[in-house]
Amino acid sequence: MSAAVLHERPPLPLLLRWPGLVLAAVLGVAWRMSEGSLAALLAPEARAAAADFARGFWPPAHSPEFLRFLVRPLVETVAIALAGMTLALVLAAPLAWLATAPGVARAEGDAPGPLRRGAWLAARTVLNLMRSVPELVWALVFVRALGLGPAAGVAAIGIGYAGVVGKVFAEIWESSPCAPARALAAAGAPPRRAFALAVLPGSAPLLASYALYRLDCALRASAVLGLVGAGGMGVQLEFSLKMFAYDEVATLVLALFAVVAAVDLLSAWARRRLAESRGLFPAGPGALRWRAAILGTWLALAAGAAAYLELPLGELFSGATLRSAAGFFGSMFPPDLSPGFLRALVPAAAETLAVSILGSAIASVLGLGLALAAVHPGTRGLAGAPGDSRLRSGARLALAAGARGAMNLLRTLPELLWALLVIFAVGLGPFAGALALGIHNAGVLGRLYAEALEEVPPGPVAALRGAGARPLAATLLAALPQAWPQLVAYTLYRWEVAVRASAVLGVVGAGGIGALLHVSLNLFQHHRTATLVAAIVVLVTAVDLFSGWLRARILAGPASRAAPRAACAPGLANAT
């Protein structure tokens, strides 16, 4: 039976048919435009820089002054993430409700009039705009509009993440079963009540679980916002990196790693508890208590974060701030559309696109290697054969653990910080950006790939193993082909994220449109800033649409089991 599946859809020859050839051509162009160079990668300077880094990394800086100094930026980073995520939820919930497809409202017994349809369109547009502008750009803008410090960071995460959270919430509601709402509406419940009683309770655990998951991403984002003056530990990391103080970098990265891991564990635990209490209605008072406890903890932590950051909530909504923000946004219009500037903009935008493509390609190759090494040895017959020596299975376990650790480390450091590092190995320019994207996303993709490989139906793998194939061969020949469409879809999702990151890499000297943005903001050329932000939105939206179209084509095929996951997958893939 496994043979039949393989014959129906032979995955590798696909690379030799036209999609493969187009892909190869695109990658070739991206390599050229990103100034890719194997020579730069293998040059003695690159080796020296890597050796310096490895040597300097140990021992990490641990002088009491440095550790004391570290506490505040670290706590600030966590607090910004938490407060920002809370703001994102507050903004996203109503927008998501408005953006939910009118079909859901019909199920609730509402006949959406033109006004409701207009609101739907407007909410979708607003969410897309919020999502298309990278957080770092929001931060750059808010530092100007709201002033310095953590408030700008909170606003940047709040607005940037509201876009994606709102979109996912709307999708969750759209994919909720409509029958209960329909039943309530038929029994005479008004539409809003039908929504509150029939749609919301069933989806609540999914919403909460997504919000918790997103908190991880917010934490990593918050660690780089300091680069532009929006608080947190990013600025210290940047300076330590630029000054070659690798022992300090080591301490900072380890600290960030520990915090991310702790939040990861906590949120995974909370998500598990929520999943257990899942159902149309909470199973009982016990489950309700859990929900209340998790919600209460979140609110208490968010309030604590706001207090710690001394968020001037009153001042934030004061006349002076609103005036200064309005003045800033006003000064951006009209956008600079002079031919000279547009001539500089087009190659920069093309470079950003090329960097994102090459970066995603590097990430998918590295990620696949890591995933193959990391596939859990105990999973579904992928493990060592019964006849394997203890030494061999031990080595296999160690390899898997090592690969997982490596993926987590790659993921922890955001693209921008990787770029700062890579610049010293291969020099300034877009190639450093592509490598940085590749390294960070290899960690993210590796994890997603490994999960996809572990979840394939075990039959074919077991059959090959039974016939005496080695574990790697069984994975390559039986698991990989089954997971292939899923892997391609994840890679495309990741490309959508990569293009957002690639648009800001120029801020640290890694080429593309970000370099122009950095200059225009520093020289107060707000008309140009407006054009550049608009260009980023257009680029990101184009990539989203194209990648969405490709994904739909790829997943529409035989991998129908992937379809139910499609709705929540953007979240998974949007991990920064």
Place this chain on the structure above:
Amino acid sequence: MHRLAAVALAAVLLVPPAARALDALRVSAIPDESPTELQRKFEPLGKYLEKNIGLPVKFVPVTDYAATVEGLAAGKLDMVWYGGFTFVQARRRTGNAIPIVQRAEDARFHSKFIVPASSKAQSLKDLKGASFAFGSVSSTSGHLMPRYFLLQAGIDPDKDFAKVAYSGAHDVTAKWVEAGKVDAGALNESIWQRLVDEKKIDTSKVRVLWTTPEYQDYNWTVRGDLDPKLVEKLRAAFLALDPAKPEDKAILDLQRASRFIPTSPEAYKNIEQAARSAGLIKD
């Protein structure tokens, strides 16, 4: 309901911000050096000012040049250590920011162009086709004036350099040239001197290619609407720092100043002119 909201919004927007009694002087500096270095430099000066003006002095670390300008304009900062170009930007942005003092050295400031010791370049002209590092985009001595003098020498950085990078800070530029990450760079002479004196840079690996003619640079600037009495106290406190007194000398040394002298907006007209001809400000 909507009308109510609109009225409330209009009221909020139209009421001028209440004049706030200062409970502390919020001071910042452009981040042309690492944040730890800036903090270390400021501490004794901050204590000295606190004693002289009878107000607590709070240092607000800022990591973005342009943000210090916006901070002063929005009244979130009271006094800022600006470079010549950021002062010009602040003055244009606020219309009334007042420069109160500068270091004696700032009236005759220079930038250094540096190259790796092994570089074949003998003059600015030889840098055509090189990769080049400026400091921050907003820096006077790390970007504006070097760009201006390059243009004077017939080199357009945007066309004639293979690659232009902004390192973000002077000490970083020096490190980049030392490590051979760029073919050349330009930085502030006083920071270059400190790096050499403190042996933070290996002079067997980096050499100075060219020193610019002198120009006006850094100053301490206050908000235009700060209480004039307070401004006078601040100016007097800076001018009273006496290099003959050991405790004052320690403060001045950290600022790399021989002493402070008064300054005025007019002193920076030339910087504004240079910024205009280098295309960094447009009207």
